[in-house]
Amino acid sequence: MPQALVHYHELALKGRNRGVFQQRLVQHLQHSLKHTDVTEVKALPGRLRIAFRHGDSWEAVRDRIRHTFGVANYALADSLPIDYASPNLAPLCRAIEAALQPETFSTFRVTAKRGDKRFAKTSLELNREIGAHLCRATGKRVSLGEADLTVAVEIVDHAAYFSLRKHPGPGGLPTGSGGRVLCLISGGIDSPVAACRMMKRGCRAVFVHFHGRPYLSRASEEKVRDLVSRLTDYQLKSRLYLVPFGAIQRTIVVHAPAPIRVVMYRRMMLRIAEHLAERERCWGLVTGDSLGQVASQTAENLRSVSEAAQLPILRPLIGMDKIEIITEAQRIGTFDTSIEPDEDCCTLFIPPHPNTRSRIDDVRQAERPLPIGDMVKAGIDAAEVAEFSFGAGPAR
Numbered sequence: 011m012p013q014a015l016v017h018y019h020e021l022a023l024k025g026r027n028r029g030v031f032q033q034r035l036v037q038h039l040q041h042s043l044k045h046t047d048v049t050e051v052k053a054l055p056g057r058l059r060i061a062f063r064h065g066d067s068w069e070a071v072r073d074r075i076r077h078t079f080g081v082a083n084y085a086l087a088d089s090l091p092i093d094y095a096s097p098n099l100a101p102l103c104r105a106i107e108a109a110l111q112p113e114t115f116s117t118f119r120v121t122a123k124r125g126d127k128r129f130a131k132t133s134l135e136l137n138r139e140i141g142a143h144l145c146r147a148t149g150k151r152v153s154l155g156e157a158d159l160t161v162a163v164e165i166v167d168h169a170a171y172f173s174l175r176k177h178p179g180p181g182g183l184p185t186g187s188g189g190r191v192l193c194l195i196s197g198g199i200d201s202p203v204a205a206c207r208m209m210k211r212g213c214r215a216v217f218v219h220f221h222g223r224p225y226l227s228r229a230s231e232e233k234v235r236d237l238v239s240r241l242t243d244y245q246l247k248s249r250l251y252l253v254p255f256g257a258i259q260r261t262i263v264v265h266a267p268a269p270i271r272v273v274m275y276r277r278m279m280l281r282i283a284e285h286l287a288e289r290e291r292c293w294g295l296v297t298g299d300s301l302g303q304v305a306s307q308t309a310e311n312l313r314s315v316s317e318a319a320q321l322p323i324l325r326p327l328i329g330m331d332k333i334e335i336i337t338e339a340q341r342i343g344t345f346d347t348s349i350e351p352d353e354d355c356c357t358l359f360i361p362p363h364p365n366t367r368s369r370i371d372d373v374r375q376a377e378r379p380l381p382i383g384d385m386v387k388a389g390i391d392a393a394e395v396a397e398f399s400f401g402a403g404p405a406r
Contacts, residue, residue, distance in 0.1 A: 011062070012068065014085065016083075038184055055167075057166065090170050092168065099131075119153060119160055120163060123164050124136075129165045184212060190292040190293065191213045191294045194219075198298070199339050202344040203327060203342065204324075219253065221253070236347045253389050270364075273315055274373065
């Protein structure tokens with residue numbers, strides 16, 4: 011039966027909580043693989059084993075593993091039962107020799123690990139014996155530094171597993187282990203990357219998008235639905251709040267000085283987001299801010315905006331430049347959608363020369379004539395909700 015070995019890294023550092031994190035990873039993989047022919051996801055010492063019925067299913071299984079936070083690396087593996095007390099390596103050596111026949115390589119190395127120290131031979135002895143057999147059988151040379159091919163051998167659960175190729179996983183922590191956060195998501199490049207970074211730290215993301223209706227079309231809403239659908243590949247279920255913001259912006263325009271309108275827009279967004287976060291039991295708000303990237307993201311304006319919220323505001327991209335953010339967006343698969351043209355509420359009623367160094371006292375004074383509570387309530391009451399599930403897309 012085909013199988014994959016999945017390794018984690020950061021989970022192993024969790025001490026007495028390690029079992030809790032490992033179980034979350036197992037459960038996530040079980041849910042994400044339930045529509046494949048996987049028969050078992052089993053926790054072994056220091057790793058997980060995924061068994062499936064047919065080798066043709068590997069690509070589907072691999073796609074789910076590579077979207078699972080908490081996975082450090084993974085490999086398609088073969089295995090043989092082995093006697094811990096009196097190990098006979100001949101069958102294992104012959105099986106690896108057969109697996110190497112279609113491979114093209116000049117040098118190789120063997121990296122063996124004992125997941126169970128009751129096994130009679132040490133890792134070094136395994137490396138030497140298996141490597142010597144393969145040298146004789148293939149005529150190839152061992153290179154411990156820059157080998158063309160690495161044979162990984164793992165002794166665990168009374169079996170010897172071997173694989174020829176390890177694939178990197180996304181790393182991080184399993185979904186849900188870091189609580190829930192509310193992510194403000196636009197149709198741009200930055201905010202989906204910020205959300206994904208928090209998901210990688212184990213957070214389950216709930217999303218809110220502020221759109222320009224009734225003054226703009228639904229283009230940004232449809233684009234954000236596509237982005238959240240893509241991000242749902244990593245956490246399997248998502249919820250998106252769609253808040254009409256055009257009328258709220260218009261009210262601000264009537265009362266506010268033009269240079270600080272953008273700061274006031276963003277403060278109002280945070281107030282509405284904070285109420286939704288409390289409803290969703292989220293412990294923090296997430297934005298795609300990068301220091302100095304645009305006028306609203308200067309140090310002074312970030313301070314003025316942050317003052318409107320009580321919950322922690324998380325800015326995972328704060329020290330990244332645009333090229334770094336674009337590279338990450340391409341890697342997680344959101345970039346092509348993010349660069350599609352749309353009508354973002356951020357372009358609505360924008361002054362030609364926004365203030366880059368707002369003062370909190372000036373912003374508070376400009377907000378005094380505004381019915382803040384009524385505006386927040388109006389935004390929340392008018393919000394639409396879309397649910398997303400992996401493989402099903404959004405409920406529109």
